[in-house]
Amino acid sequence: xxxxxxxxxxxxxxxxRTVYDDIMVTRRIDRVNNFWKxxxxxxxxxxxxxxxxxxxxxxxxxxxxxxxxIYVAVSATNQCAYCIASHTAAARKxxxxxxxxxxxxxxxxxANETNRLASGYQVELDSQFVVGxxxxxxxxxxxxxxxxxxx
Amino acid sequence: xxxxxxxxxxxxxxxxRTVYDDIMVTRRIDRVNNFWKxxxxxxxxxxxxxxxxxxxxxxxxxxxxxxxxIYVAVSATNQCAYCIASHTAAARKxxxxxxxxxxxxxxxxxANETNRLASGYQVELDSQFVVGxxxxxxxxxxxxxxxxxxx
Amino acid sequence: xxxxxxxxxxxxxxxxRTVYDDIMVTRRIDRVNNFWKxxxxxxxxxxxxxxxxxxxxxxxxxxxxxxxxIYVAVSATNQCAYCIASHTAAARKxxxxxxxxxxxxxxxxxANETNRLASGYQVELDSQFVVGxxxxxxxxxxxxxxxxxxx
Amino acid sequence: xxxxxxxxxxxxxxxxRTVYDDIMVTRRIDRVNNFWKxxxxxxxxxxxxxxxxxxxxxxxxxxxxxxxxIYVAVSATNQCAYCIASHTAAARKxxxxxxxxxxxxxxxxxANETNRLASGYQVELDSQFVVGxxxxxxxxxxxxxxxxxxx
Amino acid sequence: xxxxxxxxxxxxxxxxRTVYDDIMVTRRIDRVNNFWKxxxxxxxxxxxxxxxxxxxxxxxxxxxxxxxxIYVAVSATNQCAYCIASHTAAARKxxxxxxxxxxxxxxxxxANETNRLASGYQVELDSQFVVGxxxxxxxxxxxxxxxxxxx
Amino acid sequence: xxxxxxxxxxxxxxxxRTVYDDIMVTRRIDRVNNFWKxxxxxxxxxxxxxxxxxxxxxxxxxxxxxxxxIYVAVSATNQCAYCIASHTAAARKxxxxxxxxxxxxxxxxxANETNRLASGYQVELDSQFVVGxxxxxxxxxxxxxxxxxxx
Numbered sequence: 006x007x008x009x010x011x012x013x014x015x016x017x018x019x020x021x022r023t024v025y026d027d028i029m030v031t032r033r034i035d036r037v038n039n040f041w042k043x044x045x046x047x048x049x050x051x052x053x054x055x056x057x058x059x060x061x062x063x064x065x066x067x068x069x070x071x072x073x074x075i076y077v078a079v080s081a082t083n084q085c086a087y088c089i090a091s092h093t094a095a096a097r098k099x100x101x102x103x104x105x106x107x108x109x110x111x112x113x114x115x116a117n118e119t120n121r122l123a124s125g126y127q128v129e130l131d132s133q134f135v136v137g138x139x140x141x142x143x144x145x146x147x148x149x150x151x152x153x154x155x156x
Numbered sequence: 157x158x159x160x161x162x163x164x165x166x167x168x169x170x171x172x173r174t175v176y177d178d179i180m181v182t183r184r185i186d187r188v189n190n191f192w193k194x195x196x197x198x199x200x201x202x203x204x205x206x207x208x209x210x211x212x213x214x215x216x217x218x219x220x221x222x223x224x225x226i227y228v229a230v231s232a233t234n235q236c237a238y239c240i241a242s243h244t245a246a247a248r249k250x251x252x253x254x255x256x257x258x259x260x261x262x263x264x265x266x267a268n269e270t271n272r273l274a275s276g277y278q279v280e281l282d283s284q285f286v287v288g289x290x291x292x293x294x295x296x297x298x299x300x301x302x303x304x305x306x307x
Numbered sequence: 308x309x310x311x312x313x314x315x316x317x318x319x320x321x322x323x324r325t326v327y328d329d330i331m332v333t334r335r336i337d338r339v340n341n342f343w344k345x346x347x348x349x350x351x352x353x354x355x356x357x358x359x360x361x362x363x364x365x366x367x368x369x370x371x372x373x374x375x376x377i378y379v380a381v382s383a384t385n386q387c388a389y390c391i392a393s394h395t396a397a398a399r400k401x402x403x404x405x406x407x408x409x410x411x412x413x414x415x416x417x418a419n420e421t422n423r424l425a426s427g428y429q430v431e432l433d434s435q436f437v438v439g440x441x442x443x444x445x446x447x448x449x450x451x452x453x454x455x456x457x458x
Numbered sequence: 459x460x461x462x463x464x465x466x467x468x469x470x471x472x473x474x475r476t477v478y479d480d481i482m483v484t485r486r487i488d489r490v491n492n493f494w495k496x497x498x499x500x501x502x503x504x505x506x507x508x509x510x511x512x513x514x515x516x517x518x519x520x521x522x523x524x525x526x527x528i529y530v531a532v533s534a535t536n537q538c539a540y541c542i543a544s545h546t547a548a549a550r551k552x553x554x555x556x557x558x559x560x561x562x563x564x565x566x567x568x569a570n571e572t573n574r575l576a577s578g579y580q581v582e583l584d585s586q587f588v589v590g591x592x593x594x595x596x597x598x599x600x601x602x603x604x605x606x607x608x609x
Numbered sequence: 610x611x612x613x614x615x616x617x618x619x620x621x622x623x624x625x626r627t628v629y630d631d632i633m634v635t636r637r638i639d640r641v642n643n644f645w646k647x648x649x650x651x652x653x654x655x656x657x658x659x660x661x662x663x664x665x666x667x668x669x670x671x672x673x674x675x676x677x678x679i680y681v682a683v684s685a686t687n688q689c690a691y692c693i694a695s696h697t698a699a700a701r702k703x704x705x706x707x708x709x710x711x712x713x714x715x716x717x718x719x720a721n722e723t724n725r726l727a728s729g730y731q732v733e734l735d736s737q738f739v740v741g742x743x744x745x746x747x748x749x750x751x752x753x754x755x756x757x758x759x760x
Numbered sequence: 761x762x763x764x765x766x767x768x769x770x771x772x773x774x775x776x777r778t779v780y781d782d783i784m785v786t787r788r789i790d791r792v793n794n795f796w797k798x799x800x801x802x803x804x805x806x807x808x809x810x811x812x813x814x815x816x817x818x819x820x821x822x823x824x825x826x827x828x829x830i831y832v833a834v835s836a837t838n839q840c841a842y843c844i845a846s847h848t849a850a851a852r853k854x855x856x857x858x859x860x861x862x863x864x865x866x867x868x869x870x871a872n873e874t875n876r877l878a879s880g881y882q883v884e885l886d887s888q889f890v891v892g893x894x895x896x897x898x899x900x901x902x903x904x905x906x907x908x909x910x911x
């Protein structure tokens with residue numbers, strides 16, 4: 006059981022039930038996850054977290070499936086077992102196929118590998134990745150790296 | 157400069173040039189990033205890493221833009237400055253708009269927050285997220301949590 | 308069971324018992340946690356770790372409760388299940404109320420979120436946060452950012 | 459410069475200025491940090507993040523200084539240079555002395571060490587840290603570990 | 610059970626059996642770990658990951674035992690329970706004694722501690738650690754720090 | 761400059777000079793790194809950290825070079841720029857060749873990748889990795905996975 010226990014619907018005060026109801030209606034489910042039941046011990050955090058999630062995960066420039074897969078990518082990187090399980094389920098519900106999951110994992114694994122290679126080798130930033138003002142300062146100092154001859 | 161220095165095209169042995177050429181042709185660019193120039197000090201790692209990246213980032217069940225955004229999500233979670241810069245540039249090149257970047261960051265931030273809330277509150281896994289054999293064992297023990305009355 | 312097993316008091320050599328005794332007396336408990344029993348397989352590490360913990364967690368400029376809450380904050384960020392459980396228990400024993408725990412978690416969650424927003428957006432350091440010598444170098448280059456008009 | 463650049467007050471649309479004004483009034487400062495200027499490229503995220511921070515960092519069961527130190531603890535654990543710099547400055551402003559900072563760092567360092575010792579040694583959870591329902595299941599199986607004889 | 614389930618040898622398609630056979634022959638074992646059985650749901654990732662592991666973990670400038678201990682060090686730092694368990698077993702099989710394990714853990718713990726002290730104290734890089742071109746730029750600015758008088 | 765500044769030898773109180781002297785004699789160097797100069801603002805932490813490092817990094821069941829490479833592995837995993845730079849230098853001084861560095865990085869990268877594949881795929885622990893008491897409980901439930909036919 007969670008540190009402060011789980012607040013079940015039947016025992017929840019009105020302000021918590023209001024959030025639970027909104028979660029269930031928004032997500033078309035008939036009970037809320039343990040995550041929300043644990044946060045419900047602190048109603049302001051429950052409300053704030055749900056309002057943020059609701060705003061962030063809604064369709065926008067990115068579709069909900071892409072957002073759920075990004076959630077899984079972060080959770081796998083952070084090794085959060087609860088979040089991997091719950092967001093993998095959510096991503097599947099949003100349409101993630103086995104093939105999509107497998108490619109997602111391959112990218113997550115590779116990114117975690119090359120993140121360490123880049124840092125471990127102490128690779129300096131390429132001039133073309135330096136943005137704005139920093140770039141001006143950088144370009145004034147860095148010699149052009151040799152380019153491949155064309156043609 | 158990187159720990160072992162950067163191997164420029166002009167100084168590279170044939171096996172390294174072959175990889176550089178493949179990177180430039182595959183990505184339609186006219187020079188390779190410092191990341192590859194650093195790895196080129198170890199040609200087998202250069203080749204293996206590039207072959208893996210090439211296979212993983214190719215279009216498949218997920219499109220290249222989604223894959224680049226997942227790469228940015230992991231890199232931001234890991235705080236790898238080089239990787240954030242280079243893959244943000246790659247994602248933009250693959251079509252990521254400012255609005256898509258902003259939503260990506262919002263999801264990454266929120267996932268990092270709720271990963272810690274779930275772990276910090278020691279939330280136990282919901283029975284519906286437990287898969288396969290584990291599930292059978294789990295369900296035999298866990299009492300049903302109360303559902304919301306319908307209708 | 309832990310990798311090297313747990314060393315119970317009854318089986319412990321004198322040098323380990325001496326540390327166990329000091330832990331129990333200092334913490335006013337009648338048995339030591341599994342963490343110490345696991346480390347006891349390497350008596351020098353057991354002694355060094357306990358001496359460090361004893362020195363660091365003692366009252367000083369910060370009180371023991373604040374220190375235990377900081378321990379929980381780090382453990383939740385790192386997703387260490389054992390450490391979250393044991394230090395949450397220790398923090399409660401030191402006086403952490405449910406309300407304090409909930410606020411602690413809210414800060415930990417938010418910090419993990421904004422850490423990624425700051426890195427993901429590649430936010431450059433404000434001149435007022437640059438300290439000492441670095442500051443002088445920085446200020447010579449950075450233009451003043453516009454301030455809000457007063458009055 | 460940040461990925462999407464920084465939105466200065468003079469160039470900000472009204473909805474962004476409203477948030478900037480609230481930040482400056484709440485924090486009694488005369489300009490906002492680059493963090494907020496970077497987020498301002500996405501006004502809903504700017505508003506949501508500020509509203510969350512404002513709610514979370516306000517005095518409650520924990521005082522603002524403790525909260526800022528927890529923020530520094532998380533940021534140091536995550537290696538976020540921007541956040542370490544800005545929240546160390548904020549904690550000092552809230553009253554953190556050099557001695558408090560030094561003790562904070564000592565706890566953060568030690569927690570990061572013992573987190574890995576606990577996980578690396580695969581230490582199993584002590585029965586007294588298992589909470590609620592889990593505890594019942596656990597206690598039914600685990601033999602009592604030997605206690606120190608009293609007296 | 611793993612997200613996509615485990616592919617047992619008896620149910621595996623030829624391309625998966627070929628990899629399983631190579632793993633068992635190379636490692637002189639008579640069944641593959643669950644890790645491989647989970648990846649087998651995505652044969653290209655199974656093959657690529659195994660080929661990479663096989664190449665990387667083979668004897669070279671570093672011996673296999675050292676490599677397995679490095680694997681454990683990374684896994685403990687990342688808090689990956691599965692990887693800690695499986696690579697600790699592999700390191701033992703490669704010759705890691707209890708004493709070597711204990712020293713490995715001590716180094717991993719200490720490195721995780723000092724990583725945060727270095728970042729938390731915002732320690733600037735010593736001029737002698739700055740390499741190549743960066744060094745020239747750095748040395749032009751940094752005053753020599755006082756040396757201890759010899760003799 | 762570091763948060764609390766750097767304590768140079770010439771300005772250091774006797775208790776700090778004693779530690780600096782021991783560092784320089786033990787490591788056969790003629791000045792201490794900035795890391796120690798930053799910690800010197802808190803003499804008890806300086807002393808404790810140095811005594812721990814001195815004990816842990818001394819030759820034992822593992823040789824100093826292996827220990828320094830483990831330090832680099834952890835630092836690269838954690839993305840600590842200062843620590844990567846200083847411990848890469850220390851490892852080189854202890855005898856790490858370019859080829860050894862390259863293999864070290866390859867293992868670190870791969871471990872970071874497979875850590876996330878194992879967690880992301882939610883791979884359950886193999887029965888042979890479960891140790892001691894846990895094993896007995898586990899084996900009572902888990903069906904044997906099919907083995908490859910021999911001969």
